[in-house]
Amino acid sequence: MKALVLSGGSGTRLRPITHTSAKQLVPVANKPVLFYGLESLAAAGVTDVGIVVGHTAPEIEEAVGDGSAFGLNVSYIAQEEPLGLAHAVLISRDFLGDDDFVMYLGDNFIVGGITGLVEDFRRDRPDATILLTRVSDPRQFGVAVLGDDGTVAALEEKPEHPKSDLALVGVYLFSSAVHEAVRAVKPSWRGELEITDAIQYLIDDDARVHSEIIDGYWKDTGNVDDMLEVNRTILEGVEPRIDGEVDDASRIIGRVVVEPGAKVTGSRIVGPALIGAGTEVTDSYIGPYTAVAENCRILDSELEFSIMLRDSSLTGVRRIEASLIGRHVHGASRPRVPNAHRLVLGDHSTFEISS
Numbered sequence: 499m500k501a502l503v504l505s506g507g508s509g510t511r512l513r514p515i516t517h518t519s520a521k522q523l524v525p526v527a528n529k530p531v532l533f534y535g536l537e538s539l540a541a542a543g544v545t546d547v548g549i550v551v552g553h554t555a556p557e558i559e560e561a562v563g564d565g566s567a568f569g570l571n572v573s574y575i576a577q578e579e580p581l582g583l584a585h586a587v588l589i590s591r592d593f594l595g596d597d598d599f600v601m602y603l604g605d606n607f608i609v610g611g612i613t614g615l616v617e618d619f620r621r622d623r624p625d626a627t628i629l630l631t632r633v634s635d636p637r638q639f640g641v642a643v644l645g646d647d648g649t650v651a652a653l654e655e656k657p658e659h660p661k662s663d664l665a666l667v668g669v670y671l672f673s674s675a676v677h678e679a680v681r682a683v684k685p686s687w688r689g690e691l692e693i694t695d696a697i698q699y700l701i702d703d704d705a706r707v708h709s710e711i712i713d714g715y716w717k718d719t720g721n722v723d724d725m726l727e728v729n730r731t732i733l734e735g736v737e738p739r740i741d742g743e744v745d746d747a748s749r750i751i752g753r754v755v756v757e758p759g760a761k762v763t764g765s766r767i768v769g770p771a772l773i774g775a776g777t778e779v780t781d782s783y784i785g786p787y788t789a790v791a792e793n794c795r796i797l798d799s800e801l802e803f804s805i806m807l808r809d810s811s812l813t814g815v816r817r818i819e820a821s822l823i824g825r826h827v828h829g830a831s832r833p834r835v836p837n838a839h840r841l842v843l844g845d846h847s848t849f850e851i852s853s
Contacts, residue, residue, distance in 0.1 A: 499543075499544050499597060499598045499599060499600065499616065499619075499620065500544065500546045500547070500548065500593070500594055500595075500597045500598070500599040500600075501539045501544045501546070501547040501548070501599060501600045501601075501602060502547075502548050502550065502575075502586065502587065502590055502593075502594065502599055502600070502601045502602070503532070503535060503536070503539070503547055503548070503549045503550065503601075503602045503603075503604050504550045504583065504586055504601070504602070504603050504604055505520065505522045505532060505549050505550060505551050505552075505554075505558050505604040506550055506551055506552030506553075506554070506577045506580050506586075520554035520557045520558055521605050522558065522604040522605050523554075523557060523558070523561055524725065524807075524822075525789070525791060525805065525807065526607070526725060526728045526729040526732055526789070526805065527729055527732035527733055527736070527772060527789050528772050528774055528789050528790075528791050528792075530561060531604070531605055531606075531607060531725075531728070532558070532561070532562070532604045532605070533568070534607055535602050535603075535604055535606065535607075536562070536565070536568045536570060537568060537611075538602075538608065538611040538612050538613075539568075539570065539600065539602065539612070540568050540569040540570055541611050541613055542600075542611065542612050542613040542615075542616040542617075543613075543616070544600055544616060545569060545570050545571055546570075546571050547565060547570045547571065547572050547573070548572075548573045548574070548575050548590055548593040548594070549562065549572055549573070549574050549575065549604070550575045550576075550577050550586045550589070550590065551574055551575070551576060551577065552576075552577050552578075552579075552580060555574065555576065558574075559574060573593055575589060575590050575593055577589060580690075581685075581689070581690050581691060582685075582686070582688075582690030582691035582692055582693070583601070583603075583690075583691075583692065583693035584679075584680040584683055584690075584691035584692055584693045584695065584696045585680075585690065585691040586601075587601065587672075587676060587677070587680045587693070587696070588680045588681065588691065591677060594674075594677075595674075596674040597674070598619065598620075598671070598672065598673050598674070599671070599672055600612065600616065600669065600670070600671050601669070601670040601671075601672065601693075602668065602669050603668030603669070605668075606667065606668035606669065607728045608667070608669065608712070609731065612669055615627065615629070615669070615671065615710065616671070618710075619671045622708070623673070624673070624705075624706040624707065624708040625672070625673045625675040625676070625700055625705035625706045625707060626670065626671065626672050626673070626675070626676060626697055626700055626705065626706075626707045626708070627670070627671040627707075627708040627709070627710065628642065628650065628653075628666055628667075628670055628697065628707065628708070628709050628710075629666065629667035629669050629670070629709075629710055629711075629712055630642050630664040630665065630666060630667065630709050630710065630711045630712070631664070631665055631667050631711065631712050632663050632664060632665070632711070633663060633664075633665040634663075636657070636660035636662065636663050636664070636665050637656060637657065637658065637660055638656065638665075639656065639665035639666060640653060640654070640655045640656070640665065640666035640692075640693070640694040641653070641654050641655075641656075641657055641660045641661065641662055641663075641664060641665060641666070642662060642664045642665075642666060642709060643661045643662050643664075644662070644664065644709065649707070649709075650697075650701055650707045650708075650709050651701070652698065652701070653666070653694040653695075653697055653698045653701070654694060655686060655688075655692045655694040655695070656688075664711065666694065667712060670693065670697075675700060675705055676696060676697075676700065678699075679696040679697070679699040679700050679703075680693075680696045682696075682699050683695040683696050683699060722822050722842050725805060725822060726787075726803060726804070726805065726820060726822065729787065729789055729805050730787040730803070733753075733769075733770035733771065733772065733786075733787050733788075733789065734753075734770055736753050736755055736769070736770050736772065737753065737755075738750075738752070738753045738754055738755065738769065739755045739756070740754070740755075740756045741755075741756060741757055741758040741760075742756040742757055742758055742759055742760030742761060742762065742773065742775075743756075743760070743761045743762065744756060744762045745762065745763050745764065747763065747764040748762045748763060748764060748765045748766065748767070749765075749766045749767070750762070750767050750769075751766070751767065751768045751769065752768055752769030752770060752771075752786070753769035753770040753771075754767050754768075754769040754770070754771050754772075754773070755771070755772045755773065756773045757772070757773060757774050757775040757776075757777070757792070758775050759775045759776040760773045760774065760775060760776060760777045760778070760779075761777075761778045761779070761780075762778075762779045763778070763779070763780045763781070764780060764781045765779045765780060765781060765782045765783065765784065766782075766783050766784075767779070767783075767784040768783075768784070768785050768786050769786060770786060770787060771784050771785070771786065771787070771788045771789070771790075772788075772789040772790065773790050774789075774790055774791040774792035774793070774794065774808065775792045775793070776792050776793040777790050777791070777792060777793060777794040777795070777796070778794075778795050778796070778797075779796045780795075780796070780797045780798070781797060781798045782796045782797065782798060782799045782800065782801070782812075783799075783800045783801070783802075784796070784801055784802070785800070785801065785802025785803065785819070786802065786803065787802070787803045787804075788801055788802055788803060788804050788805075788806075789804075789805050789806070790806045791806060791807050791808040791809075791810075792808045792809075793808050793809050794806055794808065794809065794810050794811060795810075795811035795812075795813075796811070796812050797811075797812070797813045797814070798813065798814045799812040799813065799814060799815040799816065799818070799829075800815070800816045800817040800818065801817075801818050801819070801821075802817070802818070802819045803819050803820050804818060804819060804820065804821040804822065804823065805821075805822050805823065806823045806827075807823060807824050807825040807827075807845070808825050809825055809826050810823055810824070810825060810826060810827040810828065810829075811827075811828045811829065812829045812830075813828075813829070813830045813831065814830060814831030815829050815830070815831050815839075815851065816831075817838050817839065818838075818839050818840075818841060819838055819839075819840065820840050821839070821840055821841040821842065821843075822841075822842050822843070823841060823843050824843050824844045824845040824846070824847060825845040825846070826845055826846040826847075827843045827844075827845070827846070827847045827848070827849070828847075828848050828849075829848075829849050829850070829851065830850055831850075831851070832850050832851060839851055
């Protein structure tokens with residue numbers, strides 16, 4: 499079995515961060531979202547991986563390389579324009595051959611991985627398996643309608659009037675039967691070749707399409723709120739570890755990781771939280787569910803339930819929460835006003851706020 503990992507797209511819902519960074523490489527718990535998916539594939543024994551890339555290809559290729567760091571053999575497949583998931587399968591025909599494959603959206607996150615799903619597919623050998631989860635607003639997703647016997651009766655992409663609350667999760671398993679389906683479908687009203695239409699083609703052709711409703715945690719990390727929620731979920735499982743320096747005037751409470759080379763001075767850190775390598779936290783408060791990346795500087799500031807990317811700094815800033823701060827962002831205080839601040843800042847930003 500092979501894998502097709504989709505890492506194109508422009509990440510419009512994460513702008514301005516994605517003006518200068520691929521959305522799949524925005525970190526949660528100090529690790530790019532894409533890496534969690536690659537690790538899940540390796541754990542499931544799927545090692546031959548094709549990564550579909552768009553205009554952020556150089557950044558993806560630099561981060562992943564040949565895949566050996568993950569125990570994978572990675573090839574790159576160029577998609578000139580994001581013309582749909584079925585289009586990604588269509589252009590990957592030479593790489594996939596006639597092998598079964600997993601298609602994994604690179605900005606999706608599934609707690610617990612996909613090992614069981616891959617094993618079930620290998621054992622049962624359907625033509626396709628789709629993952630479903632119940633969502634509050636199905637209009638944002640591909641939606642499945644199940645028959646009385648639990649089989650997949652119909653699929654629709656981002657319907658205005660959904661017929662169910664079962665959304666397709668961004669992991670699919672296919673046999674080679676899907677190649678005929680992606681050749682047969684026509685562009686949707688969105689101008690894309692939809693994978694939902696290809697799966698519907700298989701259903702109409704009496705192919706065996708299985709579904710599984712997952713009750714575990716799944717997120718499409720396409721916006722800031724979802725990124726913060728995934729960050730929170732991962733941090734809940736961290737094991738406390740102090741590899742850097744923490745002085746006697748500081749308090750470390752709960753599950754906190756201080757990476758090598760990090761320095762905490764006169765500060766209070768309440769976990770779960772991560773302090774990246776080379777980062778300095780001085781006379782500050784870091785609250786729960788916060789991940790601070792490497793080589794940051796936090797002085798006389800407060801940060802909680804947030805993600806701070808590498809090489810950024812805060813000086814005299816109170817208080818930042820529920821925020822995503824890009825790389826090389828530098829924040830300083832102005833005359834104090836008793837407000838909290840919520841920020842989404844792109845790379846290389848500079849900001850001043852009353853604090």
